[in-house]
Amino acid sequence: MTKWTSAILTAAAVLVTAGTLRVSGQETGGWTVPEEARQLENPIAPDPAVVEAGAAIYRTRCQLCHGETGKGDGPATRAIQPAPHDITTTEVQERLTDGEIFYKITVGKAPMPPMEGKLSDEEIWSLVQFIRSLNQM
Numbered sequence: 001m002t003k004w005t006s007a008i009l010t011a012a013a014v015l016v017t018a019g020t021l022r023v024s025g026q027e028t029g030g031w032t033v034p035e036e037a038r039q040l041e042n043p044i045a046p047d048p049a050v051v052e053a054g055a056a057i058y059r060t061r062c063q064l065c066h067g068e069t070g071k072g073d074g075p076a077t078r079a080i081q082p083a084p085h086d087i088t089t090t091e092v093q094e095r096l097t098d099g100e101i102f103y104k105i106t107v108g109k110a111p112m113p114p115m116e117g118k119l120s121d122e123e124i125w126s127l128v129q130f131i132r133s134l135n136q137m
């Protein structure tokens, strides 16, 4: 093997490894939520007024990225990486517990901003009820 063939093979191996890592990162979602947070239950019932309050917050703070109906197609998605995925599908809605949605909204994950200190717990729980109302089941 010449020096060049060996260099090319090494470079190819590095690229293959990097590609595999990227794919496995996407599969897990790469966003770990503590089990205690996942188990938290929503203390607020999904009354129409609660869902509407959640919708109003969603329109000002979330819609730009997540889109009008939660499909992940807001205008900001042209500029952000990664773009949010569709959070209305039954698959995603079943994967997420209420506590997990609450946690994710509270702490955020770049490019999604944390809502801790910006919204009260009650406001975040009403957002959780609004997100549940988006399920297309």
Ligand code: HEC
Pocket (backbone or CB within 6 Å): 029, 031, 058, 061, 062, 063, 064, 065, 066, 076, 080, 081, 082, 083, 084, 085, 087, 092, 096, 101, 104, 105, 109, 110, 111, 112, 113, 115, 127
């Ligand atoms: C700047 C764009 C942006 C804004 C604003 C934003 N998000 Fe997100 N959101 C994202 C992105 C990107 C992800 C995916 C993050 C990841 O998994 O790496 C995400 C993920 C989520 C998830 C988790 C979805 C899952 O399948 O695990 C929920 C729930 C969520 N956002 C709700 C909200 C709510 C509610 C608001 C408003 C308070 C909001 N987001 C504001 C970009 C945004």
